[in-house]
Amino acid sequence: MSFREKSAWIILVTLIVITSAYMTHMQQPWTLAPDPSPFMFYTLVHAVILYVIVVTVAHIVIGVRAPREARAPKDERERLISLRATAVSAYVYAILSMASIFTIHFGANQFGIGYLVLLSFVVAEVVNYAVRIYYYRRG
């Protein structure tokens, strides 16, 4: 498995695990979010910091094991994979974030919408890295 595929797996799994834990920890964040509280703020900050730490440490580990590959710039196939994945995830983000805004007509408050937009971003990133992995494995 190439360095970039490992990197994509790390980001994908970390995103899913930390976002799932975060969303489970929060109480119904999509429509019934309570007033913003220090608890909500710090939970979000902790989730972001945890994500950055896990992804950074994991990349250091795989980078140490394959230093030349980690330093090498993307070649043309990797750039193409990256572009295709980003194109797909951009559509996902556009559709989901627009849908998030429409939830205001179904009783969502501004905090609920904020969480849905955040969730849209995470889902788009999950799609982005899942598409990359698909193309890396396909050849």
Add this chain to the structure above:
Amino acid sequence: MGKTSIENRIRRLRFDHGEMTQQALAERVGVTRQTINAIELGKYSPSLEVAFRIARVFGVGLEEVFSYPEDGAGAGRGG
């Protein structure tokens, strides 16, 4: 990226050049081993520049490395 219509003789040429590894070829061409593998298996069509670099490593012309069969026209999407 899928299967392309472009055929290649990279495996044969590597064998003829002292069983050159995909990694060694990749380093000389300036791409990853995975990209050489994808090209060799016909799953990725390289750019013209990379195709020329591969041919240059083996010291042969482009058409001795890559070929496009008559009945393959339009069958694959490449990329």
